[in-house]
Amino acid sequence: MSADLIIVGGGAAGFAAALEAAEAGASVLLLEKQPDTGGSSAMSGGCLAFAGTDMQQAQGIEDSDDLLASDLRELGGGEADDALIGAYVSNQLATYEWLKAHGQVFSPVLEASSGQSVPRVHTVDPADMVRLLAARCRATGRVELRTGASAKHLLREDGRVTGVAVLRDGVLSELHAPRGVLLASGGFSRNPELVHRFAPDCAGAVFIGGAGNVGDGLRMAWHLGADFRDMPYIKGTFGKHPTDEVNDHSCLAVYKGAIAINQDGHRFVDESLSYKLLGAACLKQPYGAAFQILDDPILRSGDNQVRILDFERRLEEGLFLQADTLEELARQIEVPPEALTQTVATYNAAVTAGEDLAFGRRHLVHNHGALVRIATAPFYAYPSTAAVYGTYCGLRVDARMQVIDVFGAPIAGLLAAGEVVGGLHGSAYMTGSALGKALIFGRIAARTALGNAGG
Structure with missing residues (x-):
């Protein structure tokens, strides 16, 4: 069996690449080892980081490629690959328009x-987005999807990747693709061995992700000498309720004005930082846990269309603790009342003075939003820990999504996109850039494969 291009992984990156290739006239074989498609993409918060869109312009929001690139570089802490930032930024607006042209509807x-x-x-419904891309792929008549198909190793001829060995229904077969193989197989948050090897500091985190995210693609490329990027910077995302088994997503009231305190009732971090850095700070606190403390205006400022800001639904589900005074709230969460009241008073004074001397917080999130006082009853606490939703690191690729080996050379015929790829995020992470890079890099990888059949 053969197709022009084989894609391993049926999430956003895989389907975006498949659709891009099919619309260019190529035949595609898309392999997904799970019974259903979607992977971590379908489980995500549905956030996409785009800049300069018509939606932003209509709402008077000034954004640009340059500002997006600057934010990505700042977050990356000097560790992100500037070529990948450039690839993301120069293709992001076209991908937004591409999604719209295919019928994707965004939250207003x-x-x-x-x-x-x-x-x-x-914001999109991520599962619906993947289903939309899958439907568009089927409509081309050029994409064959095989579920329950587990890729085992890559095939090589004369140094070039030409296919993949696949186990399906107990039968191992070899599939070939003259245009090469694209790995869109996700990360390894479900593989305790790899997590322990690369992220031992996350041992206390909650692990969430697609059931198939065990690092298959990473290992197959590793076997051929692929290099890695960003492995030391795996971090959990702050804001996951420690005992909530219904909601997979974090709650980030801190980005609307809440503060984070530990079990002793003290702040421990600048709450405007990337939620990856907040997660790392949280895991260093007693019991690896914290509380987000907020008042009624902050709770009401949430957005039920954005999963990480959907406060009222979580209140209805009983996940927030509520009290008429800070002292009563402190007793509910078993924090010293005098410590919590002093912490909030000190923070409110800093907001009024315009200077947070304790941790240097200046905005609600990153460089956006004016700080607000926590002063209007009722008051709320949201128990929080860190959750590893994705590993945000992986194979080293160039700006054309060719996988690069440990000596700095492309592995002929092998491409990668999505969570299996490292290099874009560096030491921290921008909301929407993971799902964004899945789509953007998937499309780039497909174009590279079709434009370079000979290597």
């Missing part, structure tokens, strides 16, 4: 979140 509300200087969270 734009939010600012982790790492964003202006509101650029364009």
